[in-house]
């Protein structure tokens with residue numbers, strides 16, 4: 001007997017260039033902990049998070065819709 005795991009609550013630990021963060025996965029996509037954007041790969045997510053760190057996203061306040 002197996003209990004189905006809710007994908008809404010799935011979290012994974014991802015590492016990129018020495019930085020380790022805990023992120024939520026939604027239907028197989030990585031969710032940005034800052035603005036809830038979704039990404040297909042860890043690499044894309046970290047590139048996005050780095051943009052947060054350098055404030056290029058927060059400064060421009062772009063809508064989070066680039067993942068489609």
Ligand SMILES: [Zn+2]
Nearest residue numbers: 032034035037
């Ligand atoms: Zn974000």
